[in-house]
Amino acid sequence: MFNRAVSRLSRKRPPSDIHDSAGSSSSSHQNPKSTDKWAASLENLLEDPEGVKRFREFLKKEFSEENVLFWLACEDFKKTQDKKQMQEKAKEIYMTFLSSKASSQVNVEGQSRLNETILEEPHPLMFQKLQDQIFNLMKYDSYSRFLKSDLFLKHKRTEEEDEDPPDAQTAAKRASRIYNT
Numbered sequence: 001m002f003n004r005a006v007s008r009l010s011r012k013r014p015p016s017d018i019h020d021s022a023g024s025s026s027s028s029h030q031n032p033k034s035t036d037k038w039a040a041s042l043e044n045l046l047e048d049p050e051g052v053k054r055f056r057e058f059l060k061k062e063f064s065e066e067n068v069l070f071w072l073a074c075e076d077f078k079k080t081q082d083k084k085q086m087q088e089k090a091k092e093i094y095m096t097f098l099s100s101k102a103s104s105q106v107n108v109e110g111q112s113r114l115n116e117t118i119l120e121e122p123h124p125l126m127f128q129k130l131q132d133q134i135f136n137l138m139k140y141d142s143y144s145r146f147l148k149s150d151l152f153l154k155h156k157r158t159e160e161e162d163e164d165p166p167d168a169q170t171a172a173k174r175a176s177r178i179y180n181t
Contacts, residue, residue, distance in 0.1 A: 033160070034048055035152065037051075038051045038147075042138060045143070046071070052068065054151060054152065054155060055068055056068055065104075066105065066106050067106055067137060068138065069097075070104075070130075073089075074131040076089070077089045077090065078124045080124070083122075086124075087119065087122055089122075090119045090127075091119050094114065094119055109133060114130070
């Protein structure tokens with residue numbers, strides 16, 4: 001269930017990220033490149049499905065992917081309206097990330113204060129303090145390393161190469177080769 005939620009979150013695209021059939025952004029000349037947006041703030045990175053995907057790849061290599069997965073699960077949890085679904089998701093988040101037996105335990109202060117009894121009466125912001133701790137951990141630790149990582153820099157270079165129109169000199173060289181043969 002949790003994995004489906006993460007998968008859905010990763011696939012969602014904001015309206016500003018509409019692409020044409022060639023795969024290029026329909027307003028690429030007006031909007032900053034995605035890597036520029038990612039570099040502007042962690043918030044921007046986490047709003048972009050491709051950014052989340054790249055950040056997860058990076059965190060996986062650093063053995064801390066559970067941080068972004070917890071953050072995403074909390075975001076999904078806050079949007080849940082149905083009380084029964086909310087209970088199920090709260091329990092799943094607790095068992096996956098916060099319990100002493102969690103398979104992907106996150107390192108947050110005060111996690112021992114959250115016990116299973118709170119799961120009986122869940123509310124949308126019940127994980128907010130813990131989510132904020134993880135966000136700050138990512139923001140001041142992992143995120144800055146991500147921006148310096150080969151993974152990010154390679155994606156940035158690829159993006160720049162794909163978007164740079166051929167310059168006049170290149171066009172002149174092509175014309176020269178055509179006429180000089």
